[in-house]
Amino acid sequence: MARWEPLLDELVRERGHALVGYAFLLCGDTAQAEDLVQDALVKTFSGRLGAEQVRSAESYVKRAILSTYLDGFRRRKHWAAIRHLSAVPDDDGARTEALVTDRMHVFQALGSLAPRERACVVLRFYEDMTVRQIADHLSLSQGSVKRYLHDGVRSLEHALGPVHLEDGEEIETTPVQGRRTR
């Protein structure tokens, strides 16, 4: 058995659930999230992983999920649009009605964002990355990230109300003047 195979198995068993959750935030569909994770795992493990990289395989897979999602969006736009309109998170019956309603609102608001806006919002508010880290992660300028965050957060606030930021947390939401690259 090749060296990477036990790691693949371990990663899927121990972190598969979390990876699917991360992918779900990006794509908004559980089945597609699982496919994204699978494609990302194949992509990551098809490369030559060094010993040090093995330890951080999860972060490589997350990065691959993100790039696969962003790269594939145009190809999948048609069906993604349908899913976002039709898919609704299941009610497991254990949560309060208010929580479920909130969740649905967040789901729908998130689904209305453009892919890069959505990616920036997820990296900022779910992965807790700074603007600089997001810029590094997506190979964008910090100005572009700020613009995506600004547009994304404004869209979310339009649907959800003011977004709460933790004490000391800052996010520059000043729109950057100029062109939009995408």
Added chain:
Amino acid sequence: MSFDLSRALEDLAETGASRRTTDDEALTARVGLMASRIRRRRAARYVGTVTVAACAVGALALGIANLPGVLPDGTGPATSPDPAPGMTLDPIDTEQVCGLALTDLEAQGLLAHYAESAGRTGPRTADAGFAEVMGASEDADGATVELEYFLPSGAELSELGWTVLVVDAEGVVVGALETGLGPAVSPPGATSTGTTTTLPTTSCAGDEPLEGRFSVVGVAEAHGVRDGVPFLERVASEPYPLELGGIEETPDPFGGLFTCNAPGPESIHTLPDAGGLTLAADLPAAPWEPGAQIVGTVGAADGATILANVSAGVTVALVDPDGLVAGFLVPDTVDVELLEAGDKPATVSAGSSLATCDPDGQLVGSDEVTIDGTYTAWPFVTAVLKEVVTAEGEAFTPPSEPVIVVANPVELAFSG
């Protein structure tokens, strides 16, 4: 009252990941399939990598990589439940699809990943099968295409058929072959079944010989039983490159700049125009070792900001002391990334493998290939520029021809 977005996203992620009670099992069950794909990719990544990396960028310019609806992306049309056995699929008529764009076929629902079993309420593609073209090459009898269909977990096949489409650079079907449904050959419990078929290399429109670079898409139609319930599905593979007639035997993907056994560039002053992109590469100071990571920093000259599709790994041409190209360090990826190079440079990074030029000018690569001595290393990436904004703020769309962005050469040592 303000909204706690972080907590809401955590809740939503957990909900999304838990929507299926068996989601972990579903992913875990697919580890075997993933491992198969990984093994094939790792085995195939050597010699073809240099060519494919360049072609991948070129393909983006031509639209091949944007073929909608043919990728096994697990996104199918929502389908109504059909509890009755005897489900049918609209047939793909190989004569009628000739000359149609793949986008048209997708619009007709003929190509999109399709999976339906009795009792299903919608697309649940993680449970679906998977089609893959394993290889395609021209020979004396036509084009031999190797196809593999991977079964959904718990499924047993009764019949399997393939439709193989040859697609040109514009995404139009120029050749098609249907094998017809036949008994499935895999024994019970098999996870995949493969077949090899031979395509004619003439156009389906007028029997003209096909020449140039094409893609092959395999579309599997599978019938069988899964968990005691009849199922059928149609799944389309990713496009697989196929070169037919008139292609030079020795691929020259880099416009004559780097060709096996031919002279390398005379100096950095004779390099072709890179459209304003620049490259700096971080090569190992010590003798190169298999798998060594090579990081490239892509920038833009003259204060411009450039959006471009760039090969996700740096290739390094190795020029021997006689000034001839002796081999390449090929990246472990053929992916292309959309990068923005401007006030902040963008980076690409990948592990590297060695491929050397044999006396016939062919690249030879494997884990066992070694060379010795010191070579002049020319790192480069291929790119297709999408948008350029000059320092003065003027934006324009550059030509979509691929460019080669070459870094300054350095001396690189190899030890056996």
